[in-house]
Amino acid sequence: MRIFKGKLIAVIAKIIAVTIAITTLSFFMLAAIGTGDTNIAIFLGVCILILAVAYLTNISIPLKFFAPGIMFLIAFVIVPMVFTLSMSGFKYQTGNMLSKEQAIETIDQQGTINDENQTSYDVILGYAGKKSTNVAILGSISNEEEGAAAGIYVKFDTVLGYLDGDKTKLAVLCTDTWGDSQYAFFLATPDKFTPLTEDKITSFDDNYVGLGTAGFKSFTKDELTSMLDQIPSMKFQYEGDYFVKLGSPVKGLFEASVNQSKLVYTYFMATENSYRILDPATVTKDSSGEALGAIGFKKYKSAQISKYADTIGNVRLTYSKPKPYFLGIETLPGGGSQYARVEVKIKNIQYDQKADTFTNVLTKAVYKDDGRGNYRNIKDKKDYLDPGWRQGVWFENFVNLFSEPKIREPLFQVFLWTIAFAVLTVVSQFALGLLVAIAMDKKIRGRNVYRSLMILPYAMPSIMSILIWGGMLDDNGAINSLLHTHINWLHEPTMAKVSVLLVNLWLGFPYFYLISSGSLQAIPKELAESASIDGANGRQIFRMITLPLLLRMLTPLLIASFAFNFNNFNIIYLLTGGGPSFSFGSIAGSTDILISYTYKLAFDTTVQDYGLASAISVVIFLIVAGISMYGIRKSKVLDDFA
Amino acid sequence: MITNWFKNNAWRHVVAWLCCFFAIFPLYLVVLASFSPQKSLASTSFIPTGFVFENYKMLFTDPTVPFLTWMKNSAIVAASVSLLSVLIGASSAFAFSRLKFRGKRTGLQALLLVQMFPSVLALSAIYVIMERVYVFAPQWGLGTLGGLVLVYLGGSMGVNIWLMKGFVDSIPLELDEAAKVDGASAMQTYWQIFVPLAMPILSVVTLLSFIGLFNEFVMARLFLPETENRTVAVGLQGFIGGQYSQNWGPFAAGSLLASVPIIIVFMSLQRYIIGGLTAGSVKG
Numbered sequence: 013m014r015i016f017k018g019k020l021i022a023v024i025a026k027i028i029a030v031t032i033a034i035t036t037l038s039f040f041m042l043a044a045i046g047t048g049d050t051n052i053a054i055f056l057g058v059c060i061l062i063l064a065v066a067y068l069t070n071i072s073i074p075l076k077f078f079a080p081g082i083m084f085l086i087a088f089v090i091v092p093m094v095f096t097l098s099m100s101g102f103k104y105q106t107g108n109m110l111s112k113e114q115a116i117e118t119i120d121q122q123g124t125i126n127d128e129n130q131t132s133y134d135v136i137l138g139y140a141g142k143k144s145t146n147v148a149i150l151g152s153i154s155n156e157e158e159g160a161a162a163g164i165y166v167k168f169d170t171v172l173g174y175l176d177g178d179k180t181k182l183a184v185l186c187t188d189t190w191g192d193s194q195y196a197f198f199l200a201t202p203d204k205f206t207p208l209t210e211d212k213i214t215s216f217d218d219n220y221v222g223l224g225t226a227g228f229k230s231f232t233k234d235e236l237t238s239m240l241d242q243i244p245s246m247k248f249q250y251e252g253d254y255f256v257k258l259g260s261p262v263k264g265l266f267e268a269s270v271n272q273s274k275l276v277y278t279y280f281m282a283t284e285n286s287y288r289i290l291d292p293a294t295v296t297k298d299s300s301g302e303a304l305g306a307i308g309f310k311k312y313k314s315a316q317i318s319k320y321a322d323t324i325g326n327v328r329l330t331y332s333k334p335k336p337y338f339l340g341i342e343t344l345p346g347g348g349s350q351y352a353r354v355e356v357k358i359k360n361i362q363y364d365q366k367a368d369t370f371t372n373v374l375t376k377a378v379y380k381d382d383g384r385g386n387y388r389n390i391k392d393k394k395d396y397l398d399p400g401w402r403q404g405v406w407f408e409n410f411v412n413l414f415s416e417p418k419i420r421e422p423l424f425q426v427f428l429w430t431i432a433f434a435v436l437t438v439v440s441q442f443a444l445g446l447l448v449a450i451a452m453d454k455k456i457r458g459r460n461v462y463r464s465l466m467i468l469p470y471a472m473p474s475i476m477s478i479l480i481w482g483g484m485l486d487d488n489g490a491i492n493s494l495l496h497t498h499i500n501w502l503h504e505p506t507m508a509k510v511s512v513l514l515v516n517l518w519l520g521f522p523y524f525y526l527i528s529s530g531s532l533q534a535i536p537k538e539l540a541e542s543a544s545i546d547g548a549n550g551r552q553i554f555r556m557i558t559l560p561l562l563l564r565m566l567t568p569l570l571i572a573s574f575a576f577n578f579n580n581f582n583i584i585y586l587l588t589g590g591g592p593s594f595s596f597g598s599i600a601g602s603t604d605i606l607i608s609y610t611y612k613l614a615f616d617t618t619v620q621d622y623g624l625a626s627a628i629s630v631v632i633f634l635i636v637a638g639i640s641m642y643g644i645r646k647s648k649v650l651d652d653f654a
Numbered sequence: 655m656i657t658n659w660f661k662n663n664a665w666r667h668v669v670a671w672l673c674c675f676f677a678i679f680p681l682y683l684v685v686l687a688s689f690s691p692q693k694s695l696a697s698t699s700f701i702p703t704g705f706v707f708e709n710y711k712m713l714f715t716d717p718t719v720p721f722l723t724w725m726k727n728s729a730i731v732a733a734s735v736s737l738l739s740v741l742i743g744a745s746s747a748f749a750f751s752r753l754k755f756r757g758k759r760t761g762l763q764a765l766l767l768v769q770m771f772p773s774v775l776a777l778s779a780i781y782v783i784m785e786r787v788y789v790f791a792p793q794w795g796l797g798t799l800g801g802l803v804l805v806y807l808g809g810s811m812g813v814n815i816w817l818m819k820g821f822v823d824s825i826p827l828e829l830d831e832a833a834k835v836d837g838a839s840a841m842q843t844y845w846q847i848f849v850p851l852a853m854p855i856l857s858v859v860t861l862l863s864f865i866g867l868f869n870e871f872v873m874a875r876l877f878l879p880e881t882e883n884r885t886v887a888v889g890l891q892g893f894i895g896g897q898y899s900q901n902w903g904p905f906a907a908g909s910l911l912a913s914v915p916i917i918i919v920f921m922s923l924q925r926y927i928i929g930g931l932t933a934g935s936v937k938g
Contacts, residue, residue, distance in 0.1 A: 022845070043790035066894040077749035080742045081811050085768065088808020092779035093771050099779070168688050209897050439722060444673070451669040454662075462670040464921070466677045471920035473869045475887040483898040483905065490683050494700065518676065579772045582871055583672050586891065607774055615876070622778055629775035639768045644766070 030067045030159045034060050053114045055091075059083050078464070100409050100626035106619045108400040115401035118361060119370060119387065123325065123361025123397075127337065131356040136303065137324065137345060138311040140283045145320065146282040147327045149339070149354055150295075150309050152302040154276070168193045169221045170258060170268040172243070175201065184248050184256065185228055186268055187221040197222050200248035200256055221265065233264065237336050282339055287330040317344055331356055336373055341387035361397065370397060402623075409627035419624065422600035423609070430605040433512065434577040439571055440517045445524025446562070450554075452525075453532050470522035479584045483516045485587075505602035508588050516583055520573070531560070531565045571643030575636050584608040606632050676862045687906035709907040721908055723882060724889035728868055728912075731799055731885060735806040736863035739814050741858050742807070747818035748844050752830060769812035774872050780805055781876060801878045802885075806870070811864055817862075821855040822848070858926040861919055868916055 037060045044053035045290040066079040070332060105366055133151045140148035156272040168186035171593050175181040183201045197208040213222040223230065231239070241267075246254040250270055258430065259267040269486050277297075279290040294307040305311060321344065343353040360374045370379040370387050379387035379396065385403030389395035394546060412419050448466065452459055469477060484490040485501035492498060501511045517601065537556060563570075582592055591602035608630060614625035683700075691704040713721040734797045739822060749755075773780075781796070784805065788795020795801045827852070833843045847854075874885045884892065890912065 022842075040791055040794075047790040048745075049786050050792060050828075052783075052790075057700050072755075074749050074755040075751050076751065076841060077745040077844070081746040081815060084742065084808040085765075085811045088780065088805050089768055089771070089773075089776070089812060092776035092783065093768065095779035095782075098775050177712055350785075447669060448673050451666040454666065456663055456666050456670070458667075458670075462674055465674045467924070468681060468917070469677050471917045472681070472913050473872050473887070474871050476913045477680070478889070479891060479894060480680055480906070480909055483894070483902055484680055484683065484719070486898040488899050490680075520678070521673075521678070575770070579774070581772070581774050586871070607772060611777070611872070623935045625778070626775075632775065633771050636772070637767060640766075 017364040026067060030063060032520050034063055037063070055087065090225060090240075096626050096629055098632050099355055101406055101468060101624050102402040103380055103400075103405045103408070104402040104623035104626070105386045107296045107623040108402050110399055110401050110624075112401040115399050117399050118273045118399055118560075119361060120363050123370070124338075124357045125357055125374075126357050127356040129356075132342070133339075133354050134351045136305075136309075136311055136350055137317060137341070137352045140281065140308055140310050142318060143283070144310075144312075145323060146283060147320070147324055147329070147341075148281055148309055149329060149341070149352070149420060150290075150303050150306050150311075151280050151282070151354070152297075153280065153520065154279040167259075168256070168268045169219070170266045171221075171223055171230045172236065172239075172258065172266060173228050175227050175229075177229065179231075179235075182246065182248075183228055184258070184266075184268060185230075186256065187614065188291065189219060189221060197225075199225060199228060202247060205249045205251060218258075227561055228628065236261065237266075257288075277301050277303070281306060281309055282331065283331040284327060284329060284432050287332055311350065313417045314345075328357075328359075329354070331532075336360065336362070405623070409623045411631075412624065413631070414629060422594060422598060423628070425594070426600050426604050426606055426609045429509070429603070430578060433509075433603075433605055434574050434580075436513055437520065437580075438574050440513065441520035441573070442524045442528075442566075444572060446528045447524075448521070449528035466520045466525060469518050470526070474519055475586065477519060478515065478583055481511075481518070482587050485511050485515075502588050503592050504593055508592060508603045512587055516577070519583070523573075527566065527569055528562065531562055534565070535561050549609060559622060566638060568646050569641045571639060571646065575640045575643065578636055578639070579607045579632065580603070581607045581611065582601050582606070585611065614647045657714060665933050684906045684910060687903055690903055693901065697773045704712060710902040710911070712904045713908050713911070715906075718881075719889075719893055719904065719908075721886070721889070721911070722884060724884050724886040725885065725912065727799060727878075728885040729885070730773070731806065731874075732864045732867040733804055735803050735810060735867050736860045738803075739807050739863060740818070740860045743811055743814040743851070744818055744849070744856055745844060746811075746815045747822050748848055750819045751822035752827075752843075752848075753840060765812055769816060773809050777872065777876060780873070786876070795911055796877060797879060797883065799878070799883060802874060804879070806867060809873075810867070813866075814859060814863055818856070822852065827853060841856075858923060859922055862926075865916055867917060904928065 025185045036391050037056050041053050041056035041060065044050075044056060049222060053245060057421055060081070062075070062079055066075040066462075075209075101625065130467050135149040135151040138148055138150060141339055166188070167190075169189050170187070171185045172300035173183055173185065181201065185218050186200065195207045196210065197213055199206045199208055201490065208222075208225060213227050214224040214226065217223055237377045243258050243261075246258060248268075250256050254270050256268045257267060257271050277292075279295045281288055285354070290303075290306055296305045298304050314319070324341055327341060329341075331337045331339045333356075334472050338357055338359060341352055341353045342355050345352050359368050360372050360373070362373055363370050370380075371377070376621045377389050377391065377395070382388040382396070383403070384400075384405075386396040388397075411425060414420055452462060479629045485493075487500065487503075488496070489501075491501065501507050505545055539557050539561075540553050543557055548556065584603055587609050588601070588603045590608045591601040592603075593599075593601045604612070605653050610625045610628045610632065613621050613628070686700075686702055688709050689705050689707070691706045691708065713719055750758065750765075781878070784796040784801050786795075787801065787804075788797065792798070792802050794804060826846070829847055830843045833847050836844070859904065868885075870885075871887050871891070872934070875888045875891070878884050880890060881889070881892070886908075890905060890908050894901055898905070
């Protein structure tokens with residue numbers, strides 16, 4: 013009698029293993045709770061419970077064996093499967109990907125436009141008070157905008173040039189064509205202002221604009237073109253506190269304007285709940301007078317800006333005008349700069365929770381849930397709000413497969429080719445495999461060598477084989493260059509189909525060779541012998557005895573192979589990508605089989621249609637499961653279920 | 655005499671020659687291309703034009719083609735998944751084969767059905783799930799090798815349980831009955847009788863599973879967008895990316911290097927694989 017040893021060690025090992033598993037799962041469960049992934053957390057919780065019940069009690073022996081495997085199966089196979097099935101009941105496509113709540117939130121968030129003047133300010137980002145999440149901005153509004161600053165509003169026709177032949181000594185020669193100021197002509201450098209009289213001007217143009225004076229040389233057109241970037245930042249001295257700035261060039265001349273160098277600023281600070289003009293005394297300023305800081309305002313450090321980027325990007329700050337106006341932060345400071353840009357916005361799309369409608373406060377348009385996953389303008393059916401949500405539509409996706417010509421026609425063609433592809437593949441692979449098996453059914457010389465060489469295609473990782481064939485069938489590939497042809501193997505509808513079948517034959521015939529030769533050996537030799545005594549010749553024996561027996565043995569495998577090729581995604585996707593397309597812009601192509609077409613519908617196009625793809629998936633599944641079940645029943649695998 | 659010989663044998667050699675040629679000429683051309691000094695596709699010939707290691711060298715030196723990393727990723731993923739899935743799945747296979755319990759038939763049918771659902775079709779769902787996992791467990795979510803391992807584990811469970819059940823069925827019942835008589839529990843029978851007995855079979859299933867995983871493309875491609883993270887299948891596909899004419903040489907070298915280990919494993923397992931073929935497994 014054998015005693016089962018090591019019980020204690022087994023118990024200890026079990027407890028350790030279970031503890032590790034439960035601890036790990038608990039850790040992830042807590043993490044999932046932390047990020048609000050309730051469904052996943054619940055699933056993990058159930059897993060923990062099952063593990064504990066299975067291994068720490070003796071309720072069910074089978075559960076001890078099944079628990080870990082079943083968990084993986086449920087998490088990564090059954091749940092996705094059920095999820096896929098359920099997706100087929102939804103309008104679930106690009107533009108309708110979110111839940112309704114998320115869609116409302118997004119519409120609400122995005123429902124803004126800039127104000128009429130596209131007003132924007134450069135501001136400093138920071139926070140008010142002690143809490144660093146309380147986003148605030150500090151802005152300086154120069155009064156120039158309000159027209160009170162300059163005092164004089166004068167423009168000159170100006171030539172940009174340099175002095176003494178030195179191109180770094182910039183200067184402008186200005187002419188007051190309109191007689192607005194006291195100086196008809198003057199020369200200005202960044203730090204010197206020289207009035208000129210008419211006789212000092214050496215050349216004029218037709219409009220009596222001065223073009224030259226002693227020591228001054230204007231830039232050529234090409235030189236000006238290369239300087240265009242720097243021109244807006246150039247400043248030239250005018251009288252007193254004023255300076256000259258260049259505007260846009262007109263026929264080689266610039267329009268120069270007079271500006272005040274010491275601007276008067278108004279300072280404001282805005283947070284989510286308040287907007288106030290600051291007392292200049294509480295603001296620290298830079299040399300030009302722009303605000304650098306203020307009492308009650310703390311500037312963000314770079315690290316904080318990246319940390320709160322989401323909050324900062326979405327915050328709505330109060331503006332001087334009441335709601336629906338607000339300030340939105342558009343550009344975050346980057347690379348050491350301290351200035352962010354805010355824009356004055358209007359919240360034009362507003363949600364009414366009670367009525368479940370959106371209203372555009374500017375146009376007064378009302379948008380209502382159209383029952384199809386969008387808020388639609390009740391007056392203009394073409395006008396709806398983006399994004400929509402995934403709306404349950406019951407069997408609409410399935411109905412569309414048959415009723416919508418745009419879907420039905422390519423789908424039907426793809427379906428026919430899928431069947432043809434699977435049938436032709438199995439038939440060709442089996443025929444060639446069987447031929448080889450019969451040829452090698454006798455101990456001929458070199459049989460082992462032949463055999464080893466012939467199963468090489470089957471031993472190669474098929475992915476690599478397909479990619480290699482892809483290269484060989486390329487326009488410039490080995491096949492064309494060896495045959496000296498220019499056949500478009502992969503991009504011409506018929507040839508692409510031939511290529512796919514050829515490559516699949518290469519990949520699969522060794523498999524059929526192996527199983528056929530195994531089965532041939534299993535057929536009793538006596539049958540053939542007695543038939544030959546009865547006077548049957550070789551061909552008759554094959555046709556009447558060997559082949560029927562073989563087919564009977566191999567039918568389940570042929571069916572399995574059909575089911576496998578029905579969904580043989582890799583060869584299609586990697587060799588031709590399903591192409592060539594039926595027509596320009598069509599998703600489906602001549603070599604697409606259902607599964608590759610479905611994949612492309614869901615992942616490879618700009619408008620991804622998960623709902624439709626899922627509906628086709630369900631159909632594929634039903635077909636393949638039906639075929640496989642039939643094959644299994646034939647092979648009687650299920651007979652010993654008990 | 656001659657006609658008789660021809661009738662009996664010669665045609666067999668002709669068929670064998672033709673099929674051998676069909677089977678190996680692509681491989682022969684790839685070997686040639688991998689050693690060829692020309693990188694491009696256009697100048698293919700049946701006769702070697704030179705013999706250099708440039709293409710192989712590039713795979714190990716060019717930082718844009720981290721071939722070794724890809725191979726390592728593939729090896730890590732395939733090895734850990736095949737080992738774990740056999741470790742986890744074997745007990746289920748044993749239970750399906752030996753234990754008597756309610757719902758066994760339903761369970762087996764469900765397993766069979768579930769296994770028929772092509773994973774490509776559930777991609778979007780898996781994608782969404784793993785996207786969420788990434789949020790709370792960055793090591794195990796989308797875009798990580800860990801995440802891919804988890805997904806593969808789930809996906810390979812059905813097939814492996816099914817395959818192993820077939821093998822377990824072939825182990826004679828007498829042994830575990832004897833153990834039962836000696837007072838062993840089901841767990842003890844599993845660990846002390848079944849596992850040691852089935853070790854060779856379990857190793858074969860592990861290796862088969864390894865080959866299958868090495869070949870997986872769709873999930874890996876969707877899951878691992880970053881070059882550094884890719885498996886060798888996805889990496890090489892991305893590298894060649896439809897531009898066969900430019901990278902043909904290095905690609906040929908890479909695909910050969912990636913295939914050789916698998917071919918060796920396959921050839922050494924031939925006996926088992928061919929035995930298992932008739933049990934209804936189709937290699938992907």
